[in-house]
Amino acid sequence: MAPPLMTVIGAGDIAAEIDRHRPELTEVVRAAYLVHDAGDSSNPHSSFLRFPHRDRSRIISLPAYLGGEFEVAGNKWIASFPDNTRRGLPRASATLILNDCATGYPFACLESSIVSATRTAASAVLGAQTLLGTRRARRVGIVGTGLIARHVWRFLRELGWEIGGFRLFDLDPAAADRFGAAIGSAAGAADAEIVVADRVEDAFTDCDLVLLTTVAGEPHVHDPCLLAHHPVVLHLSLRDLAPELILAAQNFTDDVDHAVRERTSLHLTEQRTGNRDFIDGTLGDLLRGRRRRDPGRPAVFSPFGLGVLDLAVGQWVHDRVVAAGRGHRESGFFTGAED
Template structure:
């Protein structure tokens, strides 16, 4: 009951690296558990700073039932200026709490976990819309940590991708990710300096930028039948959202914080452009056609962090890769 373990980012990365396919299955199960109502996922709380308007630290508390029965909270910082220092934008920790007693039992470096659950969610959505697990050209816009993780998950799920295109405002990052894809991942890849041309060439588009407001606003930017994984959430203008099929991970959560769907709701005064959730699609309650673009916008639920975090914790504990903190709790009896 009073054991407390720390899982480092290096350990989490090792566990994730050998378990990506299983993590996609964990994320799928978590979405379905959440869909059944066996979870508590309050709104995220954003801590913002007057002199750093682009930076924030977000608290994501949650409870996940089902076979997990675990509570916890992710505390994740997003400081885009870190990129100029060649440091990852996001840093995070995750606390896991025992549901019976409320006592925390683990603290995990969670940037790896957050990236993994984000990537698993993206790949799960792609598989839901493309049972063949194939793409002629996959375009990534934003060549950072999240993009790298998403591509790693695609590869580990045995997707057949003829070519990966990479676009970034900074050509150096595009070149680095392209080299990683062609070298480490063993897939055909090239940089795509002309963003709009690359979008027109791709059948699957992954948005993984740090954009704070829409930069894809021209009507007709995406083609009918094109799948867009709107992972960074704020790249797409309201008009494009309104003219597409829109699948979200959780409707109420996603329609907050000026995400692209939220901007569309504010502009048009309704939610009629939303076609359902990913769980709806998995369960076959909803379907989309190919006469419009299909956009998946995941807000990123705290229950996903719990599921992936618990998976990493148990795997690390079994392999004796955790660090036990003796005497972490100062009092273990009332008297």
């Protein structure tokens, strides 16, 4: 039996497949969550490689197996170096290896910063729709207007969300201005009110959906009164909210054991309270109807980001690229390997 082909898929082919297929990818991510919720997966804790001389930089390993309709294993290796932006480079870079579950052989290597951003955005928008019960928001507040925020906006747009306005905050006001200009020039968004906020708190005011996509390592939002109007908060960067805000809200995540570690806001809240009673459930609980959002309370969705989602999106991309005859296929990659 010959070893399998190895297919290398670059960012251009990945972006081409993801673009204009975001509604389908949202359903791929939904299916992956349901398979994980059913227990047909293995998702070990991520491993964090840190550097003693670079406090903000890290490389994360996310191994996983996803069964059900997917039946694929693999590992994402993603680097986050925030200082890259000063060099004109993206903050994050990543690769994703997919393994055949029958033989264990790797069969694909994908550029994965786009895969990672796509699964994060799809998860966020799925969580927003599930918690709000609609694809409509009077105003959306966005804190951190970088890559992930742009991907979430594309999902909102392509899934046909009706949004009346935006409140944008970034430590770099020019970045918020550019993000606002991109939104304003998009089809169907011409009538949306777009305001660049001077303070992070202004991105919460009068917004029924708030998106947090920063690189904060410690909580910087402390006032629970910001949640008094009961918004849905997509806490994608995981470390923005002080325990006071967590305790003031209903809290949902993707996997409790994964999310309550590595000094996330949920982890800090557990350390303060000595328990996890403040966590109301997972997105899987919401999708299966075991838990419901209380509309009379704010809701915070803090997804840690599961490797099984990378596998689901990566396999979807791989299958489409190969079917279209693209990607670099190497037949001799494993030739000469020892038995």
